[in-house]
Amino acid sequence: MPVILVINPGSTSTKLALFRNLEMISEHTIRHSPDDLSRFSSLYEQRMFRKKLIADFLESAGHPLSEIDAIIGRGGMLRPLEGGTYAVSEAMIDDLRSAKYGEHASNLGAIIAYELSRESGREIPAFIADPVVVDEMExxxxxxxxxxxxxxxxxxxxxxxxxxxxxxxxxxxxxxxxxxxxxxxxxxxxxxxxxxxxxxxxxxxxxxxxxxxxxxxxxxxxxxxxxxxxxxxxxxxxxxxxxxxxxxxxxxxxxxxxxxxxxxxxxxxxxxxxxxxxxxxxxxxxxxxxxxxxxxxxxxxxxxxxxxxxxxxxxxxxxxxxxxxxPIDVVPGGNEELSLAVACLRVLEGNEMAKEYRRAE
Structure with missing residues (x-):
């Protein structure tokens, strides 16, 4: 059963979760004070600070990076995309790093997932899913x-x-x-x-x-x-x-x-x-x-x-x-971490193909 790391960065927090299949085995929300973040001149520069906190979370959860089978981050401000799960790529990271389509804390989800994947020594699969810029409008x-x-x-x-x-x-x-x-x-x-x-x-x-x-x-x-x-x-x-x-x-x-x-x-x-x-x-x-x-x-x-x-x-x-x-169906809340884990598992189990992110022509 795959162990999935979910990374959901916000403007004042970083929400983290570990899932084994769809069973949450650990979660943690790290709050960031203005003093924590004011020393960084850009959003991109926050990544090392937040990565260290993620490493601490994995250690405390007893699941080092070497035991993680896949990473999925919150999708950020990218070019308009159709919905789905996307493999993190250099093209995606370039657009997020430059904030070409807008700067938002969620941009760090893919960036950190990509860097952790590369640093793992075995290139753990890294994804995002259904970012806010999903565009399927007619x-x-x-x-x-x-x-x-x-x-x-x-x-x-x-x-x-x-x-x-x-x-x-x-x-x-x-x-x-x-x-x-x-x-x-x-x-x-x-x-x-x-x-x-x-x-x-x-x-x-x-x-x-x-x-x-x-x-x-x-x-x-x-x-x-x-x-x-x-x-x-x-x-x-x-x-x-x-x-x-x-x-x-x-x-x-x-x-x-x-x-x-x-x-x-x-x-x-x-x-x-x-x-x-x-x-x-x-x-x-x-x-x-x-x-x-x-x-x-x-x-x-x-x-x-x-x-x-x-x-x-x-x-x-x-x-x-x-x-x-x-008919009316009420589904309260918005469990982003579980939704991301579900999207990741669909790809890992072969029920959905990960999509490729390409730069706008």
Missing amino acids: PVAKLTGHPDYSRRSIFHALNQKAVAREVASRYGKKYDEMNFVVIHMGGGISIGAHRRGRVVDVNNALNGDGPFSPERAGTLPITGLIKLCYSGRYSKEEVKKLIKGKGGLFAYTGTNDCQKIQQAIVDGDKKAELAYRAMAYQIVKWAGRMAAALSGDVDSIIITGGIAYDRRFMVPWLTEKLSFLA
């Missing part, structure tokens, strides 16, 4: 109304595809035999139309598209945004922060903590309730868009992400509005 979905910019596919691809596979198996089918609308609700909210294993349309959950979320403003009325930008009240960076970081529920309630908002509703806070209901209302409208993109042929609407744990308010509100479209 050409018609990318036009915005003006040729100067197009809609981009940036979303919670790893979790969306993982839960879609899980729900398909519940129905006794494969992912590529079913149609889903998948609603991932976290700090950002992404809603995807999955047609026979491909996400043919989805909102850009990172850069201001879709419903508002706990901290992101989502799609805004354009003329209002233009007036805001030229009002003289905000700098460019401040406007960007209003859209991502200080938008959404945070702007309306002063917090992005949904549990606090839920408690405020219980305590009778009508302002908090209106904001939370409005977020649910926008989610419903975007889910309806995605159902329409699938011509109404939807086998299930899947509700996932951290906010899907809210069975008191959010899940019932969404179910009430959406259940006429299709």
